[in-house]
Amino acid sequence: MxxxxxxxxxxxxxxxxxxxxxxxxxxxxxxxxxxxxxxxxxxxxxxxxxxxxxxxxxxxxxxxxxxxxxxxxxxxxxxxxxxxxxxxxxxxxxxxxxxxxxxxxxxxxxxxxxxxxxxxxxxxxxxxxxxxxxxxxPATAKVDVGWVPMIPNGREGGQEAIKVFGGVNANVIRALSLVPDEVKGLLDLLEHQYIEDKKVTDPSYESNRGISRAQTELLAGRVSALNDCFY
Amino acid sequence: MLLRGSNGFDGPDSALAAISGADCETGVASGAAILAFAEAIMESDEKKLACARNVILDQLGEGGLVECSAVAANFSQMVRIADSTGIPLDPPLMSMADPIRDVLKIDNFESAKNTI
Known part of the structure; x- marks a missing residue:
């Protein structure tokens, strides 16, 4: 269906x-x-x-x-x-x-x-x-900063890091990299529900959809806080 | 952190307290409606959500409602990934977060044990 x-x-x-x-x-x-x-x-x-x-x-x-x-x-x-x-x-x-x-x-x-x-x-x-x-x-996946193995950032992650999350990325994007297809799916949703991955850390970026970036971040922050999410 | 640097945000730090649930001015257009929608969509009170939805429709239109729903959806996803994998905040973000942790009261969260 x-x-x-x-x-x-x-x-x-x-x-x-x-x-x-x-x-x-x-x-x-x-x-x-x-x-x-x-x-x-x-x-x-x-x-x-x-x-x-x-x-x-x-x-x-x-x-x-x-x-x-x-x-x-x-x-x-x-x-x-x-x-x-x-x-x-x-x-x-x-x-x-x-x-x-x-x-x-x-x-x-x-x-x-x-x-x-x-x-x-x-x-x-x-x-x-x-x-x-x-x-x-993934051959390079190992436990580094979280509870689960992840593909490391940068040189250590090599071609796998480049292919899965662009070489270097935030922990929350790398978090599922033991299963690369899950990162692919996450990045797809991120872009269409929020903001394209590469633009996230630029707070001046506007997606020009129905709400401003400030409104987006206010909502994102409140949803995260309601879920007790520090990250 | 991204709110602070975003276009259209000229509000006080009390906006950060509002994210933590304090009854404060946000400095963001339709901020009160957005916060009410965020709370309603995380709860299971259909009437409360219907009211919050109608306020968003009045103030931000259909497109605004779709985007608010999409952003809430996205962060419902992200919090589950972060909490389930025990990842810490990335070092650059941690240094940005230091000055506002008290305001946001986020050190009290269960997930702070993993993240700090």
Whole structure:
């Protein structure tokens, strides 16, 4: 099922709708470490957790580790800390599968929040597809500043860093680089929901969309604060 | 930090306190409406969100509502990535953040343990 905003009461930029359509298509394809069915079920369980985080749920598709990640990252990200992470990775879930699940959840949440903002019904998730994960791990990825391995900035990251995030980038962009396709998806959404990656650190840059940069940053700051996000 | 340097922002530092939830002047056009929308979209009160949406429509139009929804969507995504991976704030951003950490009260966040 393809995502569409054509029935929305308000006109949605075509480039934004297409970015969300690419995300939905990527959810339904086999990932790097998760199957198509796992990716869709992780996103679906994260959506359920956001709507009623108190319920314990089972899933015939997801392992306990993936289910826990969907529940917490989707429904209660404020509670995430190192102790929780260490309980999950690698005991219940490999770090590669964890990073991919975080990317899938985070990106799918953005579609739900966008729909909620416009007063739209949340879009149905796409059907899953056959196929196997590629299981390709970046050779340079290692734990440096965060909990999960990332492709290092600069020379140490080499061609992988250049290919995945332009050589040098902020930690929040590198964070998912253990699964390069998740960074690709993140950068796509960043550009169409907020500002092109290369322009983010220039506060004078205006996207000339419906709100000014100051209005954008005020909203971004408040959403981050409401989520208790220091970063 | 990016708010401080952005075009169209001539407000006081109290705008930063407003980001933390204080009832302060933002110095940003339609700032109160934007903050109310941010709060409503993060909560599950449909009536509150409908009211906030209508104020945004009145003040910023349909295009403004779409962009506010897109930005809220984007940062709902970014906070989950940052919190789930335990990344620290990048050194240049940390030095920029130092003078405003008290105003924003962000050191109290659970995620500050990872980020600082």
């Amino acid at each position: 393809s995502l569409s905003y054509s029935a929305a009461r308000y006109s949605v930029r075509q480039d934004l709708e297409q970015a969300h359509q690419r995300l939905w298509a990527s959810l339904s394809a086999p990932g790097t470490w998760l199957t198509s069915a796992e990716r869709i079920e992780v996103a679906s369980q994260a959506r359920l957790a956001r709507h009623d985080g108190t319920l314990e749920r089972n899933s015939s598709i997801l392992s306990q580790g993936l289910l826990e990640v969907a529940k917490v990252v989707g429904g209660n990200p404020k509670s995430i800390n190192r102790i929780w992470f260490d309980e999950i990775v690698p005991k219940k879930l490999s770090v590669e599968r964890y990073v991919e699940a975080v990317g899938v959840i985070a990106r799918s949440v953005s579609v739900d929040v966008f729909s909620k903002g416009l007063g739209l019904s949340l879009p149905d998730f796409p059907e899953w597809q056959d196929g196997s994960p590629t299981m390709v791990r």
